[in-house]
Amino acid sequence: MYSWMSMSSSRKRLFIKTYGCQMNVYDSERMKDVLHPLGYEPSDAPDGADLVILNTCHIREKAAEKVYSELGRLRPLKEAKADDGGMTIAVAGCVAQAEGAEIMKRAPVVDLVVGPQTYHKLPELIAKAHRERGEALDTEFEVEDKFDRLGNDRQVEGFTAFVTVQEGCDKFCTFCVVPYTRGAEWSRPVDQIVAEVRALAAKGIREVTLLGQNVNAFHGEPPAGREADGPWGLGQLVRHLALIGGIERIRFTTSHPRDMDDDLINAFADTPKLMPYFHLPVQAGSDKILKAMNRQHTAEEYIAIIEKLRAARPDIAISGDMIVGFPGETDRDFEATLDLVREVNYASCFSFKYSKRPGTPGAAMFNQIDETVKSERLQVLQDLLNAQQISFNEAQIGRTLPVLLEKAGRMPGQLHGRSPYLQAVHVEAPEALIGTIIDVKITGASRNALSGERVRTQQDAA
Numbered sequence: 526m527y528s529w530m531s532m533s534s535s536r537k538r539l540f541i542k543t544y545g546c547q548m549n550v551y552d553s554e555r556m557k558d559v560l561h562p563l564g565y566e567p568s569d570a571p572d573g574a575d576l577v578i579l580n581t582c583h584i585r586e587k588a589a590e591k592v593y594s595e596l597g598r599l600r601p602l603k604e605a606k607a608d609d610g611g612m613t614i615a616v617a618g619c620v621a622q623a624e625g626a627e628i629m630k631r632a633p634v635v636d637l638v639v640g641p642q643t644y645h646k647l648p649e650l651i652a653k654a655h656r657e658r659g660e661a662l663d664t665e666f667e668v669e670d671k672f673d674r675l676g677n678d679r680q681v682e683g684f685t686a687f688v689t690v691q692e693g694c695d696k697f698c699t700f701c702v703v704p705y706t707r708g709a710e711w712s713r714p715v716d717q718i719v720a721e722v723r724a725l726a727a728k729g730i731r732e733v734t735l736l737g738q739n740v741n742a743f744h745g746e747p748p749a750g751r752e753a754d755g756p757w758g759l760g761q762l763v764r765h766l767a768l769i770g771g772i773e774r775i776r777f778t779t780s781h782p783r784d785m786d787d788d789l790i791n792a793f794a795d796t797p798k799l800m801p802y803f804h805l806p807v808q809a810g811s812d813k814i815l816k817a818m819n820r821q822h823t824a825e826e827y828i829a830i831i832e833k834l835r836a837a838r839p840d841i842a843i844s845g846d847m848i849v850g851f852p853g854e855t856d857r858d859f860e861a862t863l864d865l866v867r868e869v870n871y872a873s874c875f876s877f878k879y880s881k882r883p884g885t886p887g888a889a890m891f892n893q894i895d896e897t898v899k900s901e902r903l904q905v906l907q908d909l910l911n912a913q914q915i916s917f918n919e920a921q922i923g924r925t926l927p928v929l930l931e932k933a934g935r936m937p938g939q940l941h942g943r944s945p946y947l948q949a950v951h952v953e954a955p956e957a958l959i960g961t962i963i964d965v966k967i968t969g970a971s972r973n974a975l976s977g978e979r980v981r982t983q984q985d986a987a
């Protein structure tokens with residue numbers, strides 16, 4: 526007990542480097558939150574930091590190598606800090622999960638390793654590391670409820686926030702490490718989510734993005750008094766969160782086509798706060814490749830979902846993820862991907878070359894595709910996706926869009942905000958309006974941003 530108190534008595538510097546997905550960005554924020562009571566203040570650089578955390582992502586190839594080279598760069602900084610209180614180095618996240626013991630062996634500069642499910646134990650691990658450097662190792666999944674332990678005093682900046690509602694994945698796509706590193710699919714109880722979103726709203730948050738690796742598989746314990754409902758799906762959760770005053774916009778990511786149900790599709794029709802922008806990865810357009818990927822749906826079934834969504838909410842825009850060069854992909858299979866992309870017409874879409882992830886079934890497949898073929902296909906696909914993104918953005922010219930103003934822009938007098946479709950929007954408006962949603966008439970568009978003029982309402986004119 527005494528050591529905790531002495532640790533909190535002085536201010537210490539914490540540097541977190543975050544790799545990968547939004548889930549990791551969120552996890553890093555949580556790490557800052559749990560460490561704040563121990564006196565750790567976030568810092569912008571590792572030099573002179575008391576604690577450095579690399580919050581890693583395992584989803585792309587060479588992720589582990591990147592972490593090792595970063596650790597190499599940190600070594601002299603740690604040596605320089607040796608006579609000034611020392612520097613503790615932690616590796617967190619999915620690489621930690623996958624390679625825990627190996628990291629400690631290969632990089633003695635690391636003091637501790639924390640798996641993605643156990644960062645609420647960071648304070649305890651840090652305290653231990655101060656006593657016995659290099660001995661702590663904690664990457665085991667635990668079934669306990671980490672959200673109960675984190676408290677509600679997270680620091681909020683800005684007007685948008687991520688809220689984890691679901692973790693893990695049971696889909697086992699043959700290219701993906703998530704089911705191994707993040708474990709079994711698990712949903713957070715509705716009451717906990719509501720409490721967190723209420724607290725965020727009270728702190729000025731206007732937009733929440735519900736996060737989960739397979740978020741539309743959500744099946745959370747119903748709120749107190751509604752036990753008879755049985756588990757709530759994501760559509761029910763979204764409608765319930767839309768009732769919270771102050772919350773103006775709701776988004777969620779990432780969804781799987783197999784878990785789309787009519788209730789969630791209908792939520793897009795009946796819940797205006799649910800933004801008309803939906804990320805639904807498909808990965809490939811050929812049924813043969815979808816089967817080899819174990820996606821558990823066909824291209825036609827995916828298109829049918831998109832059509833239903835468009836019928837429910839005519840202004841909905843679709844984004845996605847695509848992989849080219851999965852083992853066995855022929856030119857014809859790749860053509861099927863291009864056909865699907867033309868049919869869907871994406872507002873934006875991430876695209877990747879397939880990369881072997883050790884331990885996944887895809888890595889063991891014998892019919893791997895040549896790197897040059899993968900690169901050529903990626904180029905063709907990206908040219909098509911870029912053209913679609915530009916024409917989607919240009920189609921906004923002349924429209925009036927509600928824009929959530931987030932911060933000052935680069936030019937004097939200019940503010941930066943987001944459209945319902947997550948497009949960056951630049952507009953001239955007084956700084957007092959930051960944190961509000963204003964109507965903007967779009968006058969310009971590029972691939973990555975829109976610009977426009979503020980439309981004054983009658984209220985403004987009065």
Ligand code: 5AD
Binds near residue numbers: 585700
């Ligand atoms: N190779 C290429 N892309 C991958 N993704 C996941 N695993 C791999 C892999 N082994 C992509 C998928 C997923 C996104 C988050 O990353 O498109 O939807």
Ligand code: SF4
Binds near residue numbers: 694704739
């Ligand atoms: Fe990975 Fe998503 Fe497939 Fe789950 S659904 S295995 S997270 S790609």
